[in-house]
Structure formats: structure tokens, C-alpha cells
Amino acid sequence: MSRVPLRRALSDLPPYVPGGRAPVGAAAFKLSSNENPYPPLPSVMAAIADAAVDVNRYPDMYATELTEAIATRLGVAPEAVVAGCGSVAVLGHVLATVCEAGDEVVFPWRSFEAYPIAVSLAGAVGVRVPVADDGRLDLPALAAAVTPRTRVVLVCTPNNPTGPAVHADELDAFLDAVPSDVLVVLDEAYVEFVRDPQAPDGLAVFAAHPNVVLVRTFSKAYGLAGLRVGYAVARPRLAAGIRAASTPFGVSHVAQLAGVASLRAHDELMVRVEAIVGERARMLIGLRAQGWTVPDSQANFVWLPLGERSAAFADQCARAGVIVRPFAGDGVRISVGEPEATDLLLEFTATTTPR
Ligand SMILES: *Cc1c(COP(=O)(O)O)cnc(C)c1O
Numbered sequence: 001m002s003r004v005p006l007r008r009a010l011s012d013l014p015p016y017v018p019g020g021r022a023p024v025g026a027a028a029f030k031l032s033s034n035e036n037p038y039p040p041l042p043s044v045m046a047a048i049a050d051a052a053v054d055v056n057r058y059p060d061m062y063a064t065e066l067t068e069a070i071a072t073r074l075g076v077a078p079e080a081v082v083a084g085c086g087s088v089a090v091l092g093h094v095l096a097t098v099c100e101a102g103d104e105v106v107f108p109w110r111s112f113e114a115y116p117i118a119v120s121l122a123g124a125v126g127v128r129v130p131v132a133d134d135g136r137l138d139l140p141a142l143a144a145a146v147t148p149r150t151r152v153v154l155v156c157t158p159n160n161p162t163g164p165a166v167h168a169d170e171l172d173a174f175l176d177a178v179p180s181d182v183l184v185v186l187d188e189a190y191v192e193f194v195r196d197p198q199a200p201d202g203l204a205v206f207a208a209h210p211n212v213v214l215v216r217t218f219s220k221a222y223g224l225a226g227l228r229v230g231y232a233v234a235r236p237r238l239a240a241g242i243r244a245a246s247t248p249f250g251v252s253h254v255a256q257l258a259g260v261a262s263l264r265a266h267d268e269l270m271v272r273v274e275a276i277v278g279e280r281a282r283m284l285i286g287l288r289a290q291g292w293t294v295p296d297s298q299a300n301f302v303w304l305p306l307g308e309r310s311a312a313f314a315d316q317c318a319r320a321g322v323i324v325r326p327f328a329g330d331g332v333r334i335s336v337g338e339p340e341a342t343d344l345l346l347e348f349t350a351t352t353t354p355r
Pocket residue numbers: 034085086087088089112156160187189216217218219220225228229230
């Protein structure tokens with residue numbers, strides 16, 4: 001019997017491995033998915049409850065109020081903002097907007113595991129450029145990997161899972177080296193956590209370079225991972241293309257109102273972000289004092305480059321009550337959560353041979 005053939009791209013697709021979850025009933029800190037440890041603010045909960053009564057209706061297809069609120073906060077035109085159901089979806093729509101079959105998309109590796117999947121599904125060819133040993137993106141190498149076939153370069157800053165942010169001067173040099181008809185996507189999922197004074201101002205970079213698009217999300221600093229809402233900031237022509245490529249009604253009414261309420265509560269939420277940044281410092285200092293090698297982190301996670309030890313470390317850590325995210329053969333990513341989770345993690349790592 002003959003079967004429906006599947007696209008060849010699918011057979012090569014690396015699986016997206018979600019961060020581990022605690023077994024039902026088990027007490028464990030989930031530091032495996034870079035989630036915000038804090039529950040929604042009361043004002044955001046109220047917006048979610050209010051929105052729930054309207055879910056028999058389709059949402060506002062263009063997420064007008066949310067788009068305007070984002071634009072106001074960022075100081076850009078509403079036409080520049082395109083919301084989608086998570087920035088992973090937005091990235092897919094960006095690629096669908098500019099990639100023809102067989103075009104090349106250059107991205108760092110190891111980086112966000114959604115990249116190779118999104119690139120293949122767009123029908124493009126991924127070109128991976130190794131991240132340096134200190135966890136920093138190698139921007140000169142990313143620029144050197146651009147060929148006449150290259151349509152897009154993905155720049156993840158801070159880089160998930162290794163942690164460092166790119167620096168403004170090296171990004172400027174990179175953008176000078178990349179042809180102006182190659183789209184540069186700055187994935188700023190963790191931008192609110194960046195404290196490195198040398199990090200670029202993404203919005204200024206966007207303003208200065210017509211071939212730059214920003215991708216941001218409400219999933220991390222804003223704590224709305226479960227509602228799936230992210231956005232791109234793009235020039236009007238590209239923004240219109242991304243809108244055309246987007247899933248209609250992709251951002252639910254609940255997500256739209258929660259996003260608006262979160263922007264209203266911005267200052268309150270940034271107090272929480274500051275607490276996570278403080279906890280990140282405590283985790284980094286604690287681990288390094290124990291002898292662990294940890295790259296700088298400008299995000300809400302830290303990276304232990306444990307190589308072949310990664311899976312075993314993650315298993316033992318879970319038994320100690322902390323669920324972390326191993327990348328087999330490469331390293332372990334540990335999200336920054338509650339202070340109690342940091343305490344428990346540092347207790348565990350103190351009893352383990354560092355590297
Ligand atoms: C978490 C993350 C995202 C955000 O994903 P959402 O789909 O918005 O939840 C995007 N890029 C990177 C690098 C991430 O780590």
C-alpha cells in the first residue's frame with residue numbers, strides 16, 4: 001500500500017525537547033524551561049478572568065490594543081509591531097516572509113533549539129556557526145558564513161542556552177559586514193534581564209539598520225509563557241509581510257488582554273525581573289566559588305558546559321529536587337528561579353565534583 005509522502009525536511013528535523021517537569025505529586029523546583037517563577041500579578045489575573053467571558057468570539061485579528069501598547073512602550077510606530085502566538089511562531093512567520101526554498105539561514109550553534117526546526121520548516125537550509133568556548137557568539141564568523149544564498153542571519157542575544165549578550169561594537173561591525181539585503185533577526189527573548197553595559201540597545205540598532213528585525217516575547221520577563229504571545233518589530237514592508245504570513249487569530253483574546261495588563265504593570269514586573277537578576281548573580285558567584293566554570297549570563301539562566309557529564313548531572317540534580325535542562329554531550333542549562341531553588345542547587349553542586 002502506498003503512503004502519503006511526508007516532506008523530506010521533516011525526517012531531518014531535530015526534535016524540540018521540552019524542559020523536564022516534576023513527576024505528579026513530587027516536590028521539585030522546575031529550572032528547566034527559563035520560566036518566570038512568579039505567578040501572574042493580581043491585575044494580570046483580573047485581565048485574564050475578564051477576557052475569559054469572551055472566548056466564544058474570535059479575538060481581534062490584529063491585536064490592535066496590544067500592538068499599540070507595545071508600540072507606545074517601545075517608542076515605535078504601531079505599524080512596526082506584529083504580535084504572534086509566541087515569538088517562536090513569530091520567527092517562523094518572519095522566515096516564511098523572506099525565505100524561498102533552498103535559501104540559507106545562518107545561525108549560531110549551540111543556540112535556541114527552535115532555530116533548526118523553524119529554518120527547515122521554512123524550506124530553507126540552516127548554516128550553523130559554532131559559539132565560542134566562553135559561550136559568546138562569534139559575530140565575525142557569523143558574518144563570514146554569509147554567502148549570496150543567505151537570506152537571514154539569526155542573532156540570539158543573550159544566547160540561549162549559553163548566556164552572554166553580544167556587545168554593541170561587535171554587533172555594529174557585524175552589521176557593517178553583512179549585505180543590506182540580508183535580514184538580521186535579533187532574538188531578544190531575554191532583553192529585560194540584560195545588565196551588561198556593553199550590550200546593544202536593540203531599538204537603536206533597529207532604527208539605524210533597515211535590514212534588522214527584533215523579536216521579543218512576553219514569555220520570560222513578563223511571565224506569560226503559558227499564554228503564548230510574542231512580537232516582531234520590523235520596517236513597515238516587512239511587518240506587512242509577516243502579518244500576511246501569520247496564522248489568522250493567532251494571539252488569543254486572553255493573551256492579548258494579559259499582555260496589555262502586563263505592560264500597564266510594567267514597573268511592578270520589572271521589580272521581579274530585578275530580583276531574578278540578583279538571584280542570577282548569587283547563582284553565578286556561588287557556582288564559581290565552588291570551582292565551576294560558568295560563562296557570563298545576561299539572561300534568566302546559567303550554563304554549565306559539562307560535555308559528556310551533562311545527562312548524569314541533570315539526573316542527579318533532579319533527585320536532589322532541582323530539575324534542570326541537559327543538552328546531551330554539551331552542557332546543562334539552569335534557569336534562575338526562587339531563592340530556595342538557588343539554595344538547593346548550590347547545596348547539590350557543593351557535593352558534586354565541579355568543572
Ligand atoms: C524562550 C525563547 C523564546 C520565546 O519563545 P516564545 O515562543 O515567545 O515563548 C524565543 N527565543 C529564545 C531564544 C528563547 O529562549
